[in-house]
Amino acid sequence: MSISEKTAAVVRRPRWLRVVGALALVSTAATVWLGLWVTPPDAVQKNLVRLVYLHPPIAWVALYLAFGLSALASLLYLWRRTRSMFWDRLAASSVEVGVVFNALTLATGMIWGRPTWGVWWTWDARLTSTALLLVLFLGYLALRRVPADPEVRARRCAVAALVAFVDVPIVHFSVIWWQTLHQGATVLNANLSPTIHGSMAWTLLLGFIALTLVFVWMVGVRYQIEVLADRTGAERLEVSLAERWAEGELESPSAGGNGHGNGTTGSPVRPPTRVGQ
């Protein structure tokens, strides 16, 4: 089945997205170069400190940017005056990219934690709430995969995103209390507290910019895929509807003109009552 001109137009990425993609690539490459070769190793952590250019920016994208944007977009979808599928698609794209970054936050954190703390995992407040957040938004993605009418799915997912978002501060505070009542202060703060070298500060700043650009680019591309999926779904429905109609046209003369009312031929002219998903 060929895709129409309208759909093909979506395949071509808009100019701003290509510019953002190029900038993301350049800034990420610059961060890697500065982080691995230019900046000095740390006095205490040696080369391990280089994770500081990667881990906090990833966490910033996952925990604040992605989930904040999805909550905002969901709210704007539910609000009648601004309701449009744009917000639904934006929220979905943002959550999906956010879940990837959230998993990366945990992975880079664990890789950093093993040599510095000696364990892959500790029941630190930030670690625990980040892990719970990942599961919360995996639930959102699972809900999104359930086949439903796009409007129904959009409303359901918007409610789910908001309800999950409301839970985030409660989870965070409860886990912090759980820690302070049981094990004492968190260890994660210690890594960033010493005053850092000038070139290190600039590299860290560049890391934040680079990963923010990567996030914007990924959400943009994911949004386009969502639009394409909706378009091709609708087109496929139209095509198969037309095919069924054509079958009906062919069969109706042989069924005896007006004789398709008695039900023996399965009334081929009537459009199918249950179509697609």
Place this chain on the structure above:
Amino acid sequence: MWRDALLVAGKDLRIELRSRVALWQVLPVAVLSLVLYAFALGPARHTLAAAAPGLFWLAVLFSTVLATQRSFAIESGEGTRDGLRVSGIDPAGVFLGKAAAVAAELAVLQVVLWAAMTLLFGVHVHTAWLAIVASFLATIGLATAGTLYGALSAGLRVRETLLPLLVLPVLAPVLLAASRAWSGALTGPVSSGESWLRILGPFAAVYLVVGIVLYGPLLETA
């Protein structure tokens, strides 16, 4: 809104009283889970007594999933949801009614579980008011958040597997706070238990408000 809530809650509880599904299925599973926890941890009294608050709330948490699933299974009959929708009942009333019915079931469940735990694990409450206040707030939180997610996954073919994934991470703070509060009520210190009410209270209030506001849009989608 309140009258509608009473009507819906009355309907749900009457169905439960007559069908006895909650009584003969959810309740035995909850008590059974206490026995299974003891198998998993070993029969030593002090181990069980130390773990008792957490195990109690874990049993309540899983029962909440069952109770909310049941609460929406009774709405899944032919045209029941449409009937409810066209009856002119305020969506907020439906939410409050269903949540109240779930809360009432959970309250009964907690009394039975508590009796079972006293017998099986040999634990006693030292500060009764703390245990009761914590239970009250936690039950409101569990019932409201559970009902919200129950409505979200109602009518979906995969609801049995989807609901636990959606609702358990959201309810995690309740499990944490309620077990710590009960730990304070059972063995002390009371002050550390008391501070956890500051998580349970806001959780209950937030999900009560969120449910009242968002239940309308959810009911439309069915």
